[in-house]
Amino acid sequence: QVQLVQSGAEVKKPGASVKVSCKASGYTFTSYYMHWVRQAPGQGLEWMGIINPSGGGTSYAQKLQGRVTMTRDTSTSTVYMELSSLRSEDTAVYYCARGYYDSRTSAPAFWGQGTLVTVSS
């Protein structure tokens, strides 16, 4: 069965960077796109970007361009999301989510457990 296991909670100071990992299992890692979605406390879902684990190609939300980087390691079936120049508004639960089928137009379907990132001085 599809499993996505994310790294643990992080506390960062404003201006710092954070890197969240998402280890996939139960399917062919390179066949399905991976989304990153975040949710600030008490707020809605925000799409951050997508990575193609096969070739590493990415697309990011315009709002986060220049601050977010998504990468993958095919040897460990892991995707990473790094967010830099953190500010308090970046405090949120960060989710990785695999597409339902093997296309860039597939909606996020299988979700990790979420990683809480807290930005505080």
Add this chain to the structure above:
Amino acid sequence: QSALTQPASVSGSPGQSITISCTGTSSDVGGYNYVSWYQQHPGKAPKLMIYDVSNRPSGVSNRFSGSKSGNTASLTISGLQAEDEADYYCSSYTGSSSWVFGGGAKLTVL
């Protein structure tokens, strides 16, 4: 890319049907048949309920259905049950491998 527009809250009694709307533009909802719907209970990850406008993933109850007309998509839940009380989000593909979510709608089962 602006968030899709959903009502902040909807409510219904057990056994009734409710519909949640999701309004976008011709650049997202109206331009692609890639609208999806999610259910989220407090403290849990979202769960995919509908993909590609009207398709249900395996295991999702047929009480949940989706449709689209122009720039507005809709999620209908029939035979409302207490466990349906949750937040519901729509999402749409916007082209160039990008997506956008709606602001979310809180469903209360009276």
